Amino acid sequence: MAKILVIDDEVVFARSVAHTLSRNGHECRSLSSAEEGMASIEEDRPDLILLDIKLAGMSGLDALRRILNLDGSIIVIIMTAYSSVESAVAAMKDGAYDYIQKPIDHDELSFVIEKALETHRLRERLSYFQRKEIQQAAHGEIIGASPRITQVIELIERIAHLEPGSAGELPTVLLLGETGTGKDLVARAIHRRGSLAGQPFVEIECTSIPKDLAEAELFGYEKGAFTGATATKPGLIEAADGGTLFLDEIGELGLELQAKLLKAIERRQIRRVGSLRERKINVRIIAATNRNLETAVKVGSFRPDLYYRLKVLTVELPPLRERGDDVALLANHFLKRLTHKYSLPARQFTEPALDALKKYRWPGNVRELAHVVERALLVCDEEEVAPSALGLDIAFPVIASRRRSSLSGTDEALEIQFPERGIDLEEIEQQLIRRALDLTDGNVTEAARKLHIGREALRYRIQKYGITRPVS
Structure with missing residues (x-):
């Protein structure tokens, strides 16, 4: 459901349009002048405005410019008579989403509005993911100097600087490693350091998607495709168009969804649930798992064709216990970052504390180390963090x-x-x-x-x- 405002000085017509859209489930009202419309927008921002181009008083074009200056996220659709099509085209150059000719066909109007709202939702989602990526980028550096992690960093740079014509032409990347080794960090590093840095990065946590909703979440759905589908919704794959789609813990996807994902990767097309039309996609695929996919293929829980399609480029992340002095580097990095986060005085680890960190086996890898450092920082009031604050004295x-x-x-x-x-x-x-x-x-x-x-x-x-x- 969207909030729609109709601005037209033909009062009966405007009310008729508003009534029709309200019956379709939208919250809709009508006003007879641009001046009233501007005053109304100040108090209650609509999602979409149907604006007549010829109005008494302030013209539709002037109103359009003022509306978009006030809030560029509002969708404006121009309504015009056949003789004013040139003016409508001029309005689109000024930022209108689309125009529709009078007399208006209500089915056509509903289609144009649904298409506009779908585009708006997709833009909002892309904007969200881009903002999220920018926020995470500040904490996205890969810390380490051990031979194992140095090899990983070098491989990331090689992958990131591949320069094909589009995102969909980039080779798939498979990230392997235990839980907590930083597979999501590597995926973001590949994205940020390459040609797709300004494009969306969409992460899908495969373990968190309910099985009965997985297809709809990934591929999207059309209005009425199933109970509760009250509006058309693009899927997360579409949200990544032009950028990177990161499929975390891909080993948890069911076989049926694996088959559909394979088809989407190979054909670069998807079909929403309830739709008969294929939609082209242009995404680079990065997948990650802590499972042994070769074993999963042997036992029949993972499709071999998808496995081989994903592992064009493979990056294996070492567990923290095999990274030597990186433990101390990472611990000091987390300590500095978290001290700033909580506005605490500068702290440092004692030598016995660093020695304890190095000897610990870190079954939860880097993620566990970050949590241990955070806990130690919050429970320790001393300038120096001693082994007793780490909580690692377990058998x-x-x-x-x-x-x-x-x-x-x-x-x-x-x-x-x-x-x-x-x-x-x-x-x-x-x-x-x-x-x-x-x-x-x-x-x-x-x-x-x-x-x-x-x-x-x-x-x-x-x-x-x-x-x-x-x-x-």
């Missing part, structure tokens, strides 16, 4: 097992002990899963029960780690 579990006799009526169980430190949490998780599957002879349901997690959650981890079930 990591080592896996052991025992089997109890099924003849005694007791169940086989898992034991967890905590005598050692420095073991990676993902390694621990894999050991637990393998032990549970071994104890249950590969029965996923029973193994999930022992691990106190859902069956589907266990299946996901089995696929993620490429764990082979024992054969009985």
Whole structure:
């Protein structure tokens, strides 16, 4: 629903148009002069104005210029008689969205308005993403000097400076790495450092889109396509047109949606839900995942054709535990940035604190490090941040097992002990899963029960780690 203002000195006609648009679900009112219209706009800004070009008093052209000077985001559609088409064209040069001739066909008018509102919504969305990208750019530098991350930075520069004719001609990029390694940061760096820097960057978190709404969110939909579709809505892929579409955690997309995405990438066309018309798209695709897609292909949860289409260029991000002194560089970077954010006095880490940060295994990688530094800064009142403020003095579990006799009526169980430190949490998780599957002879349901997690959650981890079930 949009807020529409009709300005026409033919009062009966203006009221008729307003009534028709109100029946279509819009909030609509009519006024008989440009002067009234300007006064009204000052108090209550409409989304769209239908403006007659010939008015008593202030002319439609003068009113158009004043309206757009007041608020350039307002959509203005000119209404004109056949003999005034030249004036209508002049109005479009001054910023009018479109014009429609009198006598007006209401179906044509509805179509023009819906098209204008759709364009307006798309522009607003692009503006939002561009503002968001500018805000995030200030915190988007890649910090590090280790050989592994230096290779990544060099590869980013090579990818960013590819110069094809359009966004859609750029090769797809697949970012691989554990959770928290900064895949989204790398995607934005590729976008900002290349020829598409001034174009939209649209991020889609594949895990957060409800399955029943995923297609509509990605591809958009037409009015009436399903219950609740009260207006036409462009999808997120269209929002990225001319720029970069970043598909984060693409391994979580369902197979049906994978097929549609593959078709869109290869044909550079999409079709909205409920539409019969194909729409051209011009986007560069960057995808990211923390899953092993080769394993997912083998087990049938990811399409091989989409996998090979995405991995034209592959960037593998190293986990933080393999980046050596980068831990200290990043920790000091976060400390400086967060000190400024919270308007606190300058702080620094003690040498024992830096040593503790370097020895920690960082299962959550850079994201976890940022959270640890923020917590330490907020709980520590001293100028120097000591190890005690970091909260890293924890013991990591080592896996052991025992089997109890099924003849005694007791169940086989898992034991967890905590005598050692420095073991990676993902390694621990894999050991637990393998032990549970071994104890249950590969029965996923029973193994999930022992691990106190859902069956589907266990299946996901089995696929993620490429764990082979024992054969009985």
